[in-house]
Amino acid sequence: MTITFIGHGYVGLVTACVFADFGNDVWVIGHTDEKLERLKKGDPIIYEPGLAELLKKNIKAGRLRFTKSYNPAIKKSEIVFITVGTPPKKDGHADLSAVFKVAEKIGKNLGNHYTIVSCKSTVPVGTNNKVKEIIDKVKPNNAKVDVASCPEFLKEGTALSDTINPDRVVVGSDSKEAINKLLELHQPLGGKRVVTDLTSAELIKYTSNAMLATKISFANLISFYCEKTGANVETVLDAVGLDKRIGRIFMNPGVGYGGSCLPKDIKALIQTGKDIEIDTSMLESIDNINAQAQKYFIQKILQNAPGKNVAVWGLAFKPNTDDIRFAPSLIIIQALLSKGYKITAYDSQAMKNVRKVLGNKIKYANSANEAIKNKDALIIVTEWNEFKQIDLNKVKKLLKKEYVFDGRNIYQPEKMRKLGFKYFSIGRKSVL
Numbered sequence: 118m119t120i121t122f123i124g125h126g127y128v129g130l131v132t133a134c135v136f137a138d139f140g141n142d143v144w145v146i147g148h149t150d151e152k153l154e155r156l157k158k159g160d161p162i163i164y165e166p167g168l169a170e171l172l173k174k175n176i177k178a179g180r181l182r183f184t185k186s187y188n189p190a191i192k193k194s195e196i197v198f199i200t201v202g203t204p205p206k207k208d209g210h211a212d213l214s215a216v217f218k219v220a221e222k223i224g225k226n227l228g229n230h231y232t233i234v235s236c237k238s239t240v241p242v243g244t245n246n247k248v249k250e251i252i253d254k255v256k257p258n259n260a261k262v263d264v265a266s267c268p269e270f271l272k273e274g275t276a277l278s279d280t281i282n283p284d285r286v287v288v289g290s291d292s293k294e295a296i297n298k299l300l301e302l303h304q305p306l307g308g309k310r311v312v313t314d315l316t317s318a319e320l321i322k323y324t325s326n327a328m329l330a331t332k333i334s335f336a337n338l339i340s341f342y343c344e345k346t347g348a349n350v351e352t353v354l355d356a357v358g359l360d361k362r363i364g365r366i367f368m369n370p371g372v373g374y375g376g377s378c379l380p381k382d383i384k385a386l387i388q389t390g391k392d393i394e395i396d397t398s399m400l401e402s403i404d405n406i407n408a409q410a411q412k413y414f415i416q417k418i419l420q421n422a423p424g425k426n427v428a429v430w431g432l433a434f435k436p437n438t439d440d441i442r443f444a445p446s447l448i449i450i451q452a453l454l455s456k457g458y459k460i461t462a463y464d465s466q467a468m469k470n471v472r473k474v475l476g477n478k479i480k481y482a483n484s485a486n487e488a489i490k491n492k493d494a495l496i497i498v499t500e501w502n503e504f505k506q507i508d509l510n511k512v513k514k515l516l517k518k519e520y521v522f523d524g525r526n527i528y529q530p531e532k533m534r535k536l537g538f539k540y541f542s543i544g545r546k547s548v549l
């Protein structure tokens with residue numbers, strides 16, 4: 118098939134590469150010359166394991182083209198995917214301006230044949246119908262178009278395998294022809310198929326992200342109980358999670374969720390709920406608990422760190438990505454800077470992006486060990502694998518004061534006690 122993706126971020130670029138690799142003829146439309154030039158040369162712009170290799174392979178095979186122009190990509194395409202960003206507005210609603218802008222351009226450039234326009238961007242209920250209205254107003258008379266919602270569920274860090282082997286492929290449309298064509302395109306992918314209407318497909322994505330955020334905030338709420346009562350949150354959640362109706366996966370206490378999806382999608386769901394006069398207090402609590410988890414961790418550092426010269430390990434919002442959008446690290450670092458802390462940070466992929474935000478307000482180290490040399494404390498914010506089994510005897514020697522604040526519970530308190538650390542983690546007794 119000939120297909121087009123508009124937007125080449127974490128969703129657009131990954132899915133374009135995967136569908137090109139299955140033998141489709143894929144166009145990717147962007148709006149920034151510099152980024153498009155880099156992509157044409159096989160530089161993926163973002164960090165995602167395995168992406169650079171897949172990108173180069175499919176450019177070389179002639180199956181993947183990058184362009185700023187909607188013509189001829191849209192005219193030739195049977196399916197056009199919208200994968201532009203839907204960032205939060207100040208009031209929490211999703212900013213859909215990029216979606217509507219590209220919808221108009223798609224409409225104007227449609228060929229005189231049947232085309233499906235499908236939104237992979239996360240958009241509130243009703244957006245795809247608006248996309249259809251916009252396209253219908255400007256499309257050529259002979260062009261026949263259907264809209265569909267194919268929400269994307271990939272996770273940054275494992276985006277390629279998630280795309281190839283998802284838990285489910287959701288296809289929502291009011292057109293049977295569009296559904297059949299989209300199922301045909303997705304045929305090589307794993308996972309269950311969910312065929313539904315446009316509105317349900319749009320809501321499935323927000324419901325998924327709200328449930329994931331709920332699991333994290335619930336784990337954090339229980340960690341607050343544990344800290345006040347002396348219980349161990351990991352033991353409590355392990356036992357609770359053994360109940361098959363509940364499960365343990367994603368119920369992780371820590372410094373809260375960040376990234377480009379959960380924070381904005383919870384806020385957008387709250388706002389659209391308010392618009393249709395639904396009581397959204399449960400969702401608001403989830404969002405508030407997330408902010409509290411970050412606040413409590415910062416307080417723990419301010420109350421217990423023996424000095425203000427500290428190291429931070431992990432800046433990306435999660436391991437295996439360079440994405441720092443709404444990353445807890447930025448909130449924690451900014452709070453500490455405002456209290457006069459000096460910070461040296463280390464992250465194998467995300468330092469370049471953090472430098473764009475914080476510049477030389479903090480120092481950047483070339484390795485985990487370099488970051489902690491002579492520091493008053495180590496603060497762990499992102500649980501990259503390289504920190505999990507690092508030589509802790511060496512860590513103790515390099516630090517000036519043997520204080521570790523672990524925002525992701527990657528070490529065992531008993532082991533830290535034996536090694537002689539002062540160790541503060543989440544929802545577990547501190548080692549003093």
Ligand SMILES: NC(=O)c1ccc[n+]([C@@H]2O[C@H](COP(=O)([O-])OP(=O)(O)OC[C@H]3O[C@@H](n4cnc5c(N)ncnc54)[C@H](O)[C@@H]3O)[C@@H](O)[C@H]2O)c1
Nearest residue numbers: 124125126127128147148200201202203215238239269273
């Ligand atoms: N990142 C994820 O893990 C993930 C997972 C599932 C769904 N989503 C959703 O998918 C959408 C995209 O997310 P992302 O993380 O890929 O975002 P991103 O910011 O990485 O990428 C967005 C892309 O859209 C492009 N773009 C913006 N305006 C444009 C315009 N007018 N014309 C052409 N291109 C334009 C940008 O240049 C960029 O390439 C969002 O709605 C997001 O919520 C993201």
